[in-house]
Amino acid sequence: MSWTDLHQAAARGMVQRTLALLSRPLANVDQRDNDGFTPLIAAAQEGHHNVVRVLLEHGAQISMASYAGCTALIMTAIHGQPVVATALLDAGADINTSDINGCTALYCAANHGYLSVAKILLKNGAQVSIAADDGCTPLHTAAKNGHPAVAKLLIGAGAELDRGSNGGSTPLHMAADAGHSTVVEELLNADANPDCRLPNGTTPLYDAAFAGHVDIVKKLIRAKTIAANFVVRPTGTTGVVALDVAAQNGHEETVRELLRLGIGLCGGPTRGNDALRLAAWVQHMSIMTALTDAGVVDTGTALFNVAAKGLEAPVKFLLQQKWNTPGGAYVNTRSRNAKFTPLFIAIEGASPRVVRMLLDAGADVTSTCSLPGGISRSPLSQCESNIRSKFCQALPATEEQLNGLQAIRRLLLRVEAIYASSWLWCSNIPCIAPAAREVEGACGKSRIPRKARMLISWRRTGARRVLMPASLRYSNKP
DSSP states (O other), X not given: OOOOHHHXXXXXTOHHHHHHHHTSTTOOTTOXXXXXXXXXXXXXXXXXXXXXXXXXXXXXXXXXXXXXXOBHHHHHHHHTOHXXXXXXXXXXXXXXOBOTTSOBHHHHHHHHTOHHHHHHHHHTTOOTTOOOTTSOOHHHHHHHTTOHHHXXXXXXXXXXXXXXXXXXXXXXXXXXXXXXXXXXXXXXXTTOOTTOOOTTOOOHHHHHHHHTOHHHHHHHHHTTOOGGGGGOOOTTOSOSSHHHHHHHTTOHHHHHHHHTTOHHHHSTTTTTHHHHHHHXXXXXXXXXXXXXXXXXXXXXXXXXHHHXXXXXXXXXXXXXXXXXXXXXXXXXXXXXXXXXXXXXXXXXXXXXXXXHHHHHTTOOTTOOEEETTTEEEOHXXXXXXXXXXXXXXXXXXXXXXXXHHHHHHHHHHHHHHHHOOSOOOOOOOTXXXXXXXXXXXXXXXXSOOHHHHHHHHHHHHHHHHHHHHHHHHHHTOX
16 A cells, blocks of 8 residues: 555544645655555545545645546545535536546446435536446446435436446346345336346346346336246246246246246246256256146156156156156157157166156156167166166266166066066067067057967066066176
């Protein structure tokens, strides 16, 4: 800091000491310290108006600024010194000068919430629309930092309600994002546009939902936010609509408030399916309950995600829903490319508990997955392949994952020993191939061909002879 004696006397409000130092022959009333502060700036920031008057009477330059561009007037705004601000303005201080970041005294007063200083500045002609280098006006910073009284004052002075910063944020965006409910109310009462958007499409409602500010969400909904903005899709985000990000971030109250609008309005293009998937991924069970109670139906994406991650609670919850029909249609949902079922995904995730849940829910162990090169695999063969290659989810398997795969293999072998259901008779031998085709074609028919029934019997008998010892052998392994 390297303050001189004059700096110290000015900062401490020592009038007589200041006069004595100024009376010395070589006294420099505008001496700077290492930060460029003059004695006038030091006295102004501490609110010592008598010292300020003495320094001005001895020729202190009122326009001198620190190396950061802060004049004495700007320092009074930063530190909330209305009396000194008045004295400086009476002495001719430039009211609209700015620091190196483009911040004026009014901006600084609004930033820190000093209402009395802001009133003095506006009364003396401060321009309410001057923006800092980032494009933010005094109203922006008052909204961002939660100063409703200052925001109301600026609005009354003609501040632009819907002006965007360099990034496009309006004061309403900033207040909604920061959770300043009273400021949001002031802005909406002044007819700020609740449907304003950033360049990527983000609305104040999205910002409020993302942060879980349920009071602000209620205010924005009451402000007649247009329907199109409930389904806005901001770019560069993991969510899709306000409901999605609220669900993903665990804001249950916000989710329930949005659901009051109806899933058709707040659920976006997927009618809440994305919200359910995101809530399941982070295991927000109460939010999953709220979504399903509101009529959200998983199309399979949520089950695929949680099965891959081995999340038992969400898997159990999803399988218990009414979509899990007796025919097992939901549990056997195919992925978008129709290659995998949840059972295959759970095997890749090396989660034996999840595999057991899927099997208990009716997962089809006869289904096959299609791999590159025209290869088809059953769940058991896929599990065996992973164990042999020591790979899991396309990465080298850990010891824990290998143990999980071995446990899954034991589960599948027990199923095979009972049903012999996933042995595929893909053979070109003339006496077998026709019967195999009959077996494949018999699915869903009330009457199975005689040759096919014989083949099923042979398979089960042979399977039990082979698989029962194998199951016992593997079950004794760690």
